[in-house]
Amino acid sequence: MKSLCADLVLQRMSGTTDTTLNRKVYESLRAAILDGSLQPLSLLPASRDLARELGMSRNTVVNAYDQLQAEGYVHARVGSGTFVANITPESFLATGRNAIGMDDESASVRFSRRAQSLLANASAAPVQWGAFMPGVPDVTLFPRRQFSRILARLWRSPRPELLTYSHGGGHPALRSAIAEHLRVARSVRCDPDQILVTEGVHQAIDLSMRMLVDPRDTVWVEEPGYWGFHKVLQMGSAVIRPMHVEGDDTGWPHRSKPPRLIFVTPSHQYPLGSVMSLARRRELLDFARSAGSWIVEDDYDSEFRFSGRPIPAMQGLEPNAPVIYIGTFSKTLFPSLRVGYMVLPRALAGSFRTAHADLYREGHAFTHLALAELIEQGHYAAHIRRMRVVYARRRALLVSLILRHLGPEYLDPQASNAGLHLVLRLPDGTDDVAISRAAEVRGVLTRPLSRYYVRTGGTRRGLLLGYACVSDERIEPAFLALKMCLTTLSPISG
Ligand SMILES: Cc1ncc(COP(=O)(O)O)c(C=O)c1O
Known part of the structure; x- marks a missing residue:
């Protein structure tokens, strides 16, 4: 059976003016990403599978994927596949929202001043799962069997x-x-x-x-x-x-x-x-x-x-x-x-x-x-005990990577050995918002520290990195992707 993605490409290829096959595939996929037919963070088919479904050589599809990746529309995770980026390059230029954070349809509505301020600085992230989303526990380890057994019994009568x-x-x-x-x-x-x-x-x-x-x-x-x-x-x-x-x-x-x-x-x-x-x-x-x-x-x-x-x-x-x-x-x-x-x-x-x-x-x-x-x-207390061990290990892994690749000055000595996230400190004046965005394009979620201040002057710079919802194996590759953004965009030595 053909995948949805293959159907999308075939339908759109006839409308493209490009002559080479890999440009046609690239254009079709890019258009589908931009109009939302391919949703942020969705997984693309493996190049081999898509090539077979389209009746093309694998190289044609690989070239199209490479081009999309180079331009920031998709990102590849070793061992996991190729995903649509959470933020497209276009969204850095025009987000589809106006200055006060509203989409075009609501631009003519007279919102209260409080609502305007809320919308202009909306903070809740649309994507809440993946390296290094702060504040999110590892929900895959929730004791679901015990909970569903209790729920099933209660639902019986x-x-x-x-x-x-x-x-x-x-x-x-x-x-x-x-x-x-x-x-x-x-x-x-x-x-x-x-x-x-x-x-x-x-x-x-x-x-x-x-x-x-x-x-x-x-x-x-x-x-x-x-x-x-x-x-x-x-x-x-x-x-x-x-x-x-x-x-x-x-x-x-x-x-x-x-x-x-x-x-x-x-x-x-x-x-x-x-x-x-x-x-x-x-x-x-x-x-x-x-x-x-x-x-x-x-x-x-x-x-x-x-x-x-x-x-x-x-x-x-x-x-x-x-x-x-x-x-x-x-x-x-x-x-x-x-x-x-x-x-x-x-x-x-x-x-x-x-x-x-x-x-x-x-x-x-x-x-x-x-x-x-x-x-x-007793399942709640047991779950907390189990998760304490898991999170302690993930925190230690992330801290050791920061120390090895960046240095102790990137960690706050006052921060306690606790919680679901840590703050990666950045030199004063670093544009932590730009780094966070660039990391998101590479599939790494972070939150800029400067956004947590009410007053804008004299804010410290850094990134909140959540380690709790990241599997042990994913911590190092995600950190290395983040480090690439840091060395490109901040005044640090790589
Ligand atoms: C400091 C702090 N308090 C509260 C919350 C949210 O709690 P709740 O999900 O219960 O609204 C968060 C979520 O990240 C938080 O960071």
């Missing part, structure tokens, strides 16, 4: 209350399981009544903002920091004050106007990877108490610490701390599960639960119950 709208901040069994897990694994002080199950950290931030921040209220965020915080807070018209992160210290913005919320990642600063000192944690807690502010502690990936003692959560440092603790199953299990949680101070818990049900119309009780069983039966 689903109770109606599992299939209707829910109320109460998450299924009680899951709230109990999370509270137990957090008390033991993260030294969080909580009972199930304080737990509110959300659709992930983003929803937890959104709810905190809606409940506690009025337009033009001040909030503090780490600089650099997680873009998700910035996006949600901008939509609430909050005034964002950056807290500069230096080593294990977080700077203080002007304290004359106390913030309503203070967003921090104390156990593993995102994205730099440092751990906030105990002294600064205590200072922040004292300050928040006296100023009437709430600290929002994002403990997104603390389960993955590969050496030294675990860093307990800031929330548990003192009783009744003014801390809203948030966490997620996106990093320990898989992101599309969309389940996260908040641990709320008692004064906030009931009101947040009521608002959560009214604003977002809760659901997913079925998934909650299955997840609770996964935790209670």
Whole structure:
């Protein structure tokens, strides 16, 4: 049977004006990539197979593939095949989006100013899997057999209350399981009544903002920091004050106007990877108490610490701390599960639960119950233990490549041996956005560090490299492809 790709080429070849066969094949494939018939990152047939289907010599197809690769339309991975590039060379010149990030159809729509700002700086990446996508766990190793067994049993006789709208901040069994897990694994002080199950950290931030921040209220965020915080807070018209992160210290913005919320990642600063000192944690807690502010502690990936003692959560440092603790199953299990949680101070818990049900119309009780069983039966803790070994090994592999090929100055001495990503530091002034784009054309996904700053002046340069979702074998070839872009585009010695 002929592949779709062969059909595409045959249909388009008749319309090309080129005379040589390999130009006709090249033109047909290029046109199919540009109009989206061949999707970004899709795998092309092996040259031998395509040549047979087209009734041509293999050399003709190889020449066409080589030309497409030289121009950045496809990239070849040894042992994996030839893939359509994620970003075509044309998209560097004209993206099909106008200056504020909208496609042509929506250009005439009058969006709110907040929406315009959001669209102009949209940050969520369309492709979320492959070397070196930061923040993504190895979802192929998820304990799917255990989870599907639990789900299949629950589906055999689903109770109606599992299939209707829910109320109460998450299924009680899951709230109990999370509270137990957090008390033991993260030294969080909580009972199930304080737990509110959300659709992930983003929803937890959104709810905190809606409940506690009025337009033009001040909030503090780490600089650099997680873009998700910035996006949600901008939509609430909050005034964002950056807290500069230096080593294990977080700077203080002007304290004359106390913030309503203070967003921090104390156990593993995102994205730099440092751990906030105990002294600064205590200072922040004292300050928040006296100023009437709430600290929002994002403990997104603390389960993955590969050496030294675990860093307990800031929330548990003192009783009744003014801390809203948030966490997620996106990093320990898989992101599309969309389940996260908040641990709320008692004064906030009931009101947040009521608002959560009214604003977002809760659901997913079925998934909650299955997840609770996964935790209670010990599969969750066992999975985390297994993944800790896998990620530690992948991190060590990547670090050794950086040290061998680039040098210790490309790693941050403050970054802890933890998490799903590391930051490859680049010399000041390097265009990390251009390097990240060039790497993407070669099939390597990275995120430029400069994009994680609210303020544009004086940003540090680097690349976030996620090692968790990259197989051991793929780490070295992907790193070498990235190194090629670095030596071409940054002021480093190769
Ligand atoms: C610091 C940080 N917090 C939260 C999240 C997202 O969590 P969720 O998937 O639960 O929204 C991410 C995702 O990369 C993150 O990097």
